[in-house]
Amino acid sequence: MAVTIDTVYQRVQALANKEQRGYITPQEFNLFANQAQMDIFEQYFYDINQFKRIPRNSSEYSDMVDILEEKISYFEKYNTDMSTVSGSTMTLPTDVYRLGTVFYNDGTKSIEVEKVDARQVEMMQQVTLYKSTQTRPTYVRRSGEKLQFYPSSASPAFSTSTVNCNYIAKPAKIIWGYAVINEQALYNSTTSVNSRLHESEETTMVMKILELAGITIKQPDIVQAAGQEDLQKTQLEKQ
Helix, strand or coil: CEECHHHHHHHHHHHHCHHHCCCCCHHHHHHHHHHHHHHHHHHHHHHHHHHCCCCCCCCCCCCHHHHHHHHHHCCEEEEEECCEEECCEEECCCCEEEEEEEEEECCCCEEEEEECCCCCHHHHHCCCCCCCECCECEEEEECCCEEEEECCCCCCCCCCCCEEEEEEECCCCCECCEEEECCEEEECCCCCECEEEEHHHHHHHHHHHHHHHHHHCCCHHHHHHHHHHHHHHHHHHCC
16 A cells, blocks of 8 residues: 555644644645655655665564565566667656666567666777677666667667666656636546655654744644654664
8 A cells, every 4th residue: 555645734734733833835845745755755765775784683574674665665667678778878667766677688588787877988898808798788878867788789679668667766756636616626537646655654744844844834833743743653663
């Protein structure tokens, strides 16, 4: 299960409007919700790096690295074709957040394409021992979403059907969809998009949205309370 955006919206509005503290418009909510989602998502990778430095928990269900990897697994994609291929230049899928393994299929098997340093690739091509070949292809990542393959040609040719990759996808944009009826914004499930974050992140998302919303509606008490609850949750996870 994932985080249901209407549940988050209702909780945020209930807390923000408590004792008539303020109202968050749907447009503001959607903006804050997407910022909160990215903050939570990006923190996974920093936390994994931190937890891998300390002794692992032997418990099957409470090891923090396993928990974080499970949360990230919601966004893992495998054997996904490139968006476009032009000669030896590949364009990655549009939702790539962190690129994993790249593969070239020579018609009989999938070969892992090794990533190499752009500063060294030209020198490598001049040394027979290190030169890229069809059975030992390499790539350089250029301008973020582009990959340059070496050698420059292969048989079968590089194409969207012969080159694919594994990667972690960016979270899709979440939307609390609504229709205005009698001057009120009412939830519309048809136009809404839920977050794919693990359902355990619901409270964290609510708290982060309140932190952002509190700045807008000038309610420092909401910001403080939201921040304290979020901090306590993080500290408990890291004990």
